[in-house]
Structure formats: C-alpha cells, structure tokens
Amino acid sequence: MAKKPQLAVDTRPWRDPNAKPFVRIKNVTKKFGDVAAVADVSLDIYKSELFCLLGGSGSGKSTLLRMLAGFEEPTSGTIEIDGQDMTGVPPYQRPVNMMFQSYALFPHMSVEKNIAYGLKREGMPKDEIAARVEELLRLVKLEPYAQRRPHQLSGGQRQRVALARALAKRPKLLLLDEPLGALDKKLREETQFELVKIQETLGVTFIVVTHDQEEAMSLATRIGVMNQGEIAMIGEPADVYEFPNSRFVAGFIGSVNMFEGVVTEDEADHVRIRSAEAGCDIYVDHGVDCAPDQILWYAIRPEKITLTRERPEGDANIAKGIVEDIAYLGDMSVFQVKLDSGQYMRVTKANSERGDPNAIKWDEEVYAQWSGGAGSVLTV
Template structure:
C-alpha cells in the first residue's frame, strides 16, 4: 500500500550510513526461565511504518512494551532518537502507545478523550482546542466531537484512539493490534486511512500484528518474529517473494513447498530432483549449496499455471487431478492432487465473467511454472 519511492532518502535502511531513529541492540527479556524476547537487534528509521509480525507468543508485544517502558529488558539496550532509554520512565519517553482495546473514557466526549493528555500537561485552553480540531479533521471525525464513545462505530472509536495517541505529538507511536477489533471490510478501509495519516504527519509508527495481510498492506518494512527472535526483516515484497526460510515462506501468505535433492549445480542454474513434485525443478539462478544437498523449493499458488495439454520442457511440469475448486469472486483456488500424492494450491484470477473454458473438477491437468517463479530454501 506504501507508494513506490525512488529517492535514496525515502528508504534509509538501504543506506549503510543512515542513522537509525530506534536502535535495539541485543535485547533479551526473560520471565523466569522463559525467553519472551531472545537477543533481538533491530534498527528502525525516522518516518517508517514498521510492522512486527508474528503469532501468539512470538515476543512482538513484549518488544513493544519494552519500547514504551512498561517492561525493562533483562539485557541489551534501547535507544530512541539517540537517547538511551534504560533509566527513562514511560511518561518521559517521546513515545505514545495505542492499545488494541482503544481504552477510551466512556463518560467523556470524543473531544475530551482527545484532549485528556493535553489537559494533564496544562497546555493553554486555546492551544488544546486548536490541536483537538486539527486532529478531528485529520481522522475525519469533525461532526462527532460531542459524541460519547458508545455512540460511535468500531472504526470511529479506533480513529478517536489514534487521534488521542497523536495529540501529544510523540516522535514514536506504538500500535498494538490497532485494527484487530474491526471487521474485514472496515479493516481494509482503515488500513488506507492509517497509512495516509502516518504519511501526513511523518511520525514513526511501529505496529504489532499477527495479520499477514495487514502487515503487507501497511508496512515500509516487516520484522517477522518467531519464538522471541527476528526470523527475517525486509520490505513486504522481499519477505513475500524472497523468504529466507521455510518458516517465513509458510507464515506469509500461502505457499507450496517441495523437498528435493540438487542434481545439477551451475552458476546460472540449479536442477532439483523432487519426488514430491513428481518432476525435476529447474531454477534459473545458482544456489550456494553442497552436492546432493536436500533443500526445499517454495512457490506461491499464483505463480503456477494449469493446462489440460502438457507444455514443452523436461522440468517444472507436474501432472495431477483437480480435487476441489473454491470460487472467491476475484480469483479461484484450485486444489490439485499430484500423481506423486502431494496436494498443491493454484490460484487463478477470474478475469473473464463466466469463463466457459475454465478447468473444472476431476480434470487431469499439468501444473507448470517458470524458472524464476519460486525460492530455493536451505533451512
């Protein structure tokens, strides 16, 4: 969802000399004998919308709470804007946090909720009024200032919580599952709004989520977490198209995985013999691996084509039978049982209305793909 940008300074993580805004160094957090966060090092740059993505118990929320100052690291250091946070209490950090529950005051109006932190800081009344009006405009809730939270929809309450979190103009905003309470359609609409608000203000956002689509839609970069550690950091396209492990490939989106053994290893290509695929897999680039090494080929469902006739070639062609088809409107998902006994998923965009030539149930098909369609994984 982030706009493609080409200027070097809009992607500072690509510049080895760029100075990080948030610097996390070898941070570990133990609860008793359990490592909630295990030796995490991470640089986040000013103006980023960075997503920490992981399942339950992966350590993402604990890392967020340490940034906010609600938890202290067992070891390691956290710097924000060049300042070590070790002895800085939560209320003195240039940080605000928006919780999944939104935690709005039910007896206060929308305006009073947004103004709460500013009043506690004893800002002049006129300045508070101006800032509240500015934030209501930003989150498109100008007509709702006098309402109470129970008179708002879930999406409107989410935007009030965001406005309140931004009211004190933090340098860093931490969002814990910010869209988790919204239904699917509203969540998708709110993702666009969140990105626009972040780009308008230029505040650095760190978002914790377990939702892969949400992370892919929102983030400048994603940090995939597993068992307290960072499994991979990258831009959404890199994490999806070039995963560094079977875990990341399987965690982000849907993927077909074939185990195989290298039978040809040249600088410009690799050939993998795969019993699971029932064919050789040809990859048109070299791979750093040992002779006869067992590895895995990961390919996304949309990168595979289905045909009734066998295409030409001696690799990347697997024969099978269509077991099931799920029609999802914009696309159809085919479940194909290969002759090898392996099930795969193939997706096809429904570009035509009522396509009479579409492949149907119980048809014999050939699944085929190009030499650069998938990723070779060694772990």
C-alpha cells in the same frame, strides 16, 4: 540539447549504510523466569517509518513493544530512541505513546474531550488545546462527531478517536498494538489505507504489532517477522513475500507450496532439483549457494503456477495431477490439485472473465507449470 532526466531520490533510509536509526534495539533479551520471551533481538528502525512486527501468538512481538514503551525492562541489552538510552527511563518520560487494541476510551467523555484529556493533564492553555483538538479531528475526519460519546460511534470511528488521542501530545514514536484487530474485514481494509495516509501526513514513526500478514503487507515500509522470540527476517513487504529466507517465513507469509528435493545439477547460472514430492525435476534459472546432492526445499506461491489440460513442452517444472477441489472466491479461484506423487498443490487463478466456459473443473487431469524464476530455493 535535451536535459538528462533526473533520477528519483531513494527515500528509504534503511538502504543507506550511513543513515542513523531513530530506534536502535541492541541484543535485547527479556526473560520471564527461565523462559526467554525475546531472545537477543537487534533491530534498527528509521525516522518516519511505518514498521510492522509480525508474528503469531507467543512470538515475542508484544513483549518487544512493551519494552519500547517502558512497561517492561529488558533482562539484557539496550534500547535507544532518538539517540537517547532508555534504560531506567519510565514510560511517562519517553518520547513515545502507545495505542492499545481495546482503544481504552473514556465512555463518559465526548470525542473532543477524549482527545484533549492528555493535553489538559499536562496543563496546556485552553486555546492551544482547542486548536490541537480541531487539527486532529480534521486529520482523522471526525469533525462532525466531536460531541458524541464513544458508544455512539462505529468501531472504525472509535479506532480513529484512539489514534487522535495517541497523537495529541505529538510523540516522536507511536506504538500500535493490534490497532485494527477489533474491526471487521472490510472496515479493517479501509482503515489500513487511512492509517497509512495519516502516518505519511504527520511523518511520525509508527511501530505496529500484528499477527495479520495481509495487514502487515498493506501497512508497512518494512516488516520484522518474529518467531519464538527471535527476528526470523526483516525486509520490505515484497522482499519478505517473494524472497523468504527460510521455510518458516515462506510458510508464515501468505500461501505457499513447499517441496523437498535433492540437487542434481549445480551450475553458476542454474540449479536442477529432483523432487519426489513434486513428481518432477525443478529447474531454477539462477545459481544457488548449495552443494551437489544437498537436500533443500523449493517454495512456490499458488499464483505463480499455471494449470493446463495439455502437457506443456519441457522436461522440468511440470507436475501432473487431478483437481480435487475448487474454491470460488469472486476475484479468484483456488484449485486444490492432488499430484501423482500424492502431495497436494494449491494453485490460484484470477477470474478475469465472467462465466468462463473453458474453466477447469473438478476431477479433471491437469498439468501444473511454472517458470524457472517463479519460486525460492530454501536451505533452512
């Protein structure tokens, strides 16, 4: 008799209602004068997560990170790390280390001595320091560079030295403030994967602050999107991108087309929206918590839309327009379509063929079409 295949165990503790958070932020507010940089934030982060706090300038993400590190005290609320209340606990007594955007390496010390610095300050025996430094150099793939000074290294190598130094004291929690911000685009992309591998190897809980949406999507087990001191949404990268909970989140993560409309049909299995901005009816193939005649917004990503010269069949999700601009980006092309309604729609198409002779050109009349499940209906 054949054995039943075993189901894979879900290793995502945030999906388990009984899992105990490793970091618990409860109703934390931080005011500077009358201004709340962080406003009543509650957030649970679990052991071995790589959690990203994502937000624009002034969203409160760095202030929240500094409170976790102990550099700022909350005006109200509590922070617990590994079950311990951090109220009044100074930075040097917390099971936390922080890696800054500037890396803050000692220019007169070799790579080896930079990594060993904190361990020497703690009075660790020399042989143990040497073994730990060797282990970390191997982990960040910098063994051949042990005797070099920071100015003799590339930006990516300096970033890895700073990471090794931050990990030397084996913190339970590592806080990273815009860790890849100083690197160029290609190196940043390469380093993202290295950072994930290192985090998975060590199992240390990482909390990363970034303003870069692509970086957050590449690194994170979960993302907390921040806006004006509040958490706008928490979710796994795919959920935040595909199922945003508000116009702000939809617009902040990636590129999106947004159309206002009015509900004309509200059924259990579908909704129809009349949208003057889209210039067509929008059909959604699932129920939505809304009322007839309610004004709402429909968000659809550029890659979910198909452009054709001939009008497709159907009475919804078909918008007509003229191609005003095309940007060729190598792996894909971006089409800027001016709809008959006067609104603009952004459409992307993967360049799977070389020199496609049938590719849509500038000034062509086109029809943009999408499926009933392609977009998100937003009420806020």
